[in-house]
Amino acid sequence: MFDLIVRNGQVVTPWGVGDWDIAIQGEKIVAVAANHTLTEESARVIDATGKVVVPGGIEPHAHVHAPIMGHGDLKTAPPEEVSRAALFGGTTTILDFAIQYPGIDISQAIQERTGVWQNNSYADYAHHLMLLGDISDNVLGQLNEHIQDGFSSVKIFTTNIRPPAMSGEPRMVRMGHLHDLMEQVQRNGAMLMVHAEDDDMVQHMYNKLTEQEQTEWWNMHLVHSNESEDVSFRRVLRVAEWTGSPVYFVHVSAREGLAAVQEARANGRPVYGETLHNYCCFNADNYKEDNGMKYHTYPSLKSEEDRASLWRGIVQGGLSTMATDEYCTSWDVKISGRQVTDVTGGHNGAETRMGVTFSEGVSRQGMSLQRFVDVTSGNAAKIMGLYPRKGVIAPGSDADIVLIDPNIKRPLTMNDFHISDYSIWEGFEAAGWPVMTILRGMVAVEDGRLRTGHGSGKFVRRKVDPEVVNRPAA
Structure with a gap:
């Protein structure tokens, strides 16, 4: 039983970009499959039509x-x-x-x-x-x-x-x-x-x-x-x-x-x-x-x-x-x-x-x-x-997912920002902007509103892959 499916978006993965479904169970991505091939009932299906779907x-x-x-x-x-x-x-x-x-x-x-x-x-x-x-x-x-x-x-x-x-x-x-x-x-x-x-x-x-x-x-x-x-x-x-x-x-x-x-x-x-x-x-x-x-x-x-x-x-x-x-x-x-x-x-x-x-x-x-x-x-x-816990849309990774709407084309105003009382980006001409953020399977931002609770973030311990410290791997 999936908790969430993200469907109909242009999904960016290490093996390419395509119209794939992303299935989420708990905090993890459990499947990335051809569009409309995931048929299990889920608590919710997010329609990402027209959106670019990327890792958080x-x-x-x-x-x-x-x-x-x-x-x-x-x-x-x-x-x-x-x-x-x-x-x-x-x-x-x-x-x-x-x-x-x-x-x-x-x-x-x-x-x-x-x-x-x-x-x-x-x-x-x-x-x-x-x-x-x-x-x-x-x-x-x-x-x-x-x-x-x-x-x-x-x-x-x-x-x-x-x-x-x-x-x-x-x-x-x-x-x-x-x-x-x-x-x-x-x-x-x-x-x-x-x-x-x-x-x-x-x-x-x-x-x-x-x-x-x-x-x-x-x-x-x-x-x-x-x-x-x-x-x-x-x-x-x-x-x-x-x-x-x-x-x-x-x-x-x-x-x-x-x-x-x-x-x-x-x-x-x-x-x-x-x-x-x-x-x-x-x-x-x-x-x-x-x-x-x-x-x-x-x-x-x-x-x-x-x-x-x-x-x-x-x-x-x-x-x-x-x-x-x-x-x-x-x-x-x-x-x-x-x-x-x-x-x-x-x-x-x-x-x-x-x-x-x-x-x-x-x-x-x-x-x-x-x-x-x-x-x-x-x-x-x-x-x-x-x-691969973070930074990738793949089975086994944290379900950190962002939907970007490439059709948002307008100058940014102060109403677009959620911190401080100024921004050097006021007036910047947006040509695509994030519209939904999912953190470990939780819809955190949707329709311009914060949906997650205070303190929902977790500390992450890290270990660098030996390949990264021995050659230019990224």
Whole structure:
């Protein structure tokens, strides 16, 4: 007896796109079959005529209920707000960060995240580990236990991002510590995530622009530059070559970063690149608008040529995932910084990621539906150790399913968003948008309404497939 059948839609699976029925029992997909061949009675049949049916989206990079740099104890939006908006946008799983600050160990970092998320999320969730500053031998020694316990990815920074007086807790991991961390990551079959910028170059440009009295926010791309990304990516890749560690570069923002990733992958190395949908749709010229800092996510928007190259990496290959670097604040907080030294990064993008990628990538640039699934769900699932439980429509997988209506063609308004009091996507021309979200067999969003209960999301433990950490498998 099936609990639910999704019928008459254009279903995207690893083996192709077709008019298949999807049968769901409990939380799992139990069958994918030719249209109208599943005849068992079910509690409900969903008619997906005219819709594209894809796996639930996976947001691999979100900062939820996280400290806002430069704003004291103020934090980004909590899980209940971010996960609710994500479900409206077709994202069913969110990965954020358990942050190991100096003075606390990894267990304490995980306990903090558990307290924030448990019983507070509408969507499923998992946590990366984040290590800040100098990595002690004690912390390195703890990694094996936690990786084996299902926390299979670790993030570091190669920069402090802001000048020392504005950066708060030191973030930068130096090359020696990075080498030792990479050895542990490689030994334990985990995934290393890197925010890669050259800190010497970043800090030099902060000082230089101050001396030149060019510190207005629209000069941000001069600080977080193409050259900095190029130099840092290639240094990280060189250390990875020595250690054999896989690398996942977060928020690739420049064509030089994309080229570094593509070259490493062409050489058969387990290197992956993520970009952000705001990097793909805006460029540094947008900074010059009134309150143009609203577009900023660290490192920075780059040139129009960079923007176009990122779309090519997503549509044609080279980049593995479309993410958001979700960092949701109010409008007042977002526009409070006016200088290159104090602009608040991030945006409230988890809700718009799937729809924007479909509208621009599939509808306007001809990206295949299977590639769309790869960059919004399947690749993140593989790289972060969720596959095949997540990221695929197949028997045995979680019944995380999204219906996209390709006939929705109109500008987005604030009424389309379910988080914060502003959106950089207001006015964006949608050309296909999620209209129904199913989470583990539960209809979570339907007819513009949230149908699931608070706290329905579950924590997911992860283990990365050895194939993914040994060659470019996604």
